[in-house]
Amino acid sequence: MTQSMTQFVRDVQPDQLPDVVMPACPAVKILKGQKALVTGASSGIGKAIAIALGEAGADVVVNYRSGDPSEAVEKASHCGSRCYAHQADVSREEEVQKMFAKMLRDFSTIDILINNAGLQKDAKFEEMTLEQWNAVIGVNLTGQFLCAREAVKEFKRRGVNPKVSCSAGKIICISSVHDVIPWAGHVNYAASKGGVMLMMKSIAQEVAPFRIRCLSICPGAIRTPINIDAWKTPEAYRELMKLIPYKRIGEPEDIGQAAVWLASDYADYITGTNLYIDGGMTLYPGFEAGG
Numbered sequence: 365m366t367q368s369m370t371q372f373v374r375d376v377q378p379d380q381l382p383d384v385v386m387p388a389c390p391a392v393k394i395l396k397g398q399k400a401l402v403t404g405a406s407s408g409i410g411k412a413i414a415i416a417l418g419e420a421g422a423d424v425v426v427n428y429r430s431g432d433p434s435e436a437v438e439k440a441s442h443c444g445s446r447c448y449a450h451q452a453d454v455s456r457e458e459e460v461q462k463m464f465a466k467m468l469r470d471f472s473t474i475d476i477l478i479n480n481a482g483l484q485k486d487a488k489f490e491e492m493t494l495e496q497w498n499a500v501i502g503v504n505l506t507g508q509f510l511c512a513r514e515a516v517k518e519f520k521r522r523g524v525n526p527k528v529s530c531s532a533g534k535i536i537c538i539s540s541v542h543d544v545i546p547w548a549g550h551v552n553y554a555a556s557k558g559g560v561m562l563m564m565k566s567i568a569q570e571v572a573p574f575r576i577r578c579l580s581i582c583p584g585a586i587r588t589p590i591n592i593d594a595w596k597t598p599e600a601y602r603e604l605m606k607l608i609p610y611k612r613i614g615e616p617e618d619i620g621q622a623a624v625w626l627a628s629d630y631a632d633y634i635t636g637t638n639l640y641i642d643g644g645m646t647l648y649p650g651f652e653a654g655g
């Protein structure tokens with residue numbers, strides 16, 4: 365956390381609460397030898413996950429549709445991992461298939477899929493266009509389906525390689541607290557994330573006997589380039605804190621560290637479940653003072 369941000373947090377914190385201290389987590393190479401694909405990784409949560417996986421020893425494909433993936437590639441490879449960027453729109457079947465074919469040629473297999481690419485096209489419900497609806501469902505839900513399907517084909521073909529991992533593969537869907545919290549003005553987004561939840565659980569049920577794990581991370585309010593502007597005034601920040609019992613915005617690195625652990629063999633018995641990383645946003649914060 366930068367000095368100015370520490371100051372910002374202090375400014376809006378009620379006096380009686382403790383200062384925010386950010387975690388410091390040294391990188392441990394618990395993913396050495398694994399090959400990972402992170403979709404939507406040129407910025408925000410995807411970029412942080414790609415970097416964390418690289419620091420944990422995985423080789424990483426940084427998928428992106430727009431933006432500049434070079435910093436993600438550079439940082440994900442700075443501890444010695446192999447890493448390259450691949451431009452593809454995950455909502456398009458042929459682009460997804462080409463991306464997997466190249467990864468299998470270059471890295472010979474895939475062990476970890478991070479289904480992260482996602483977008484918002486917000487509108488009042490009755491004004492939401494079919495285009496806005498389809499754009500969000502296409503990337504957030506269909507994109508996760510297309511990538512998961514290609515990953516499962518390869519996980520099943522290869523099976524377990526015990527020198528690399530005790531599972532045949534891992535799919536981590538990046539969902540949202542809005543897979544359970546309804547979100548007015550964002551009906552397409554909430555529908556896509558609700559869809560991801562039962563897609564993930566159904567895939568998990570179907571592939572578990574093949575020692576393939578599938579699960580979701582559900583972030584709350586995370587400091588990403590896309591949404592940080594909405595919280596930059598002290599008033600907006602204070603309003604947001606009413607929704608977060610832990611009283612800080614999440615950092616992309618909070619998600620990156622969890623993704624490393626969930627993808628590793630330390631989490632081998634975890635499948636078909638949601639991990640909410642939200643500072644307590646799903647704890648009905650309206651009841652904080654007793655309701």
Ligand code: BGC
Binds near residue numbers: 539540
């Ligand atoms: C959205 C953010 C939002 C957060 C909490 C996330 O899924 O991407 O924009 O702030 O949910 O509402």
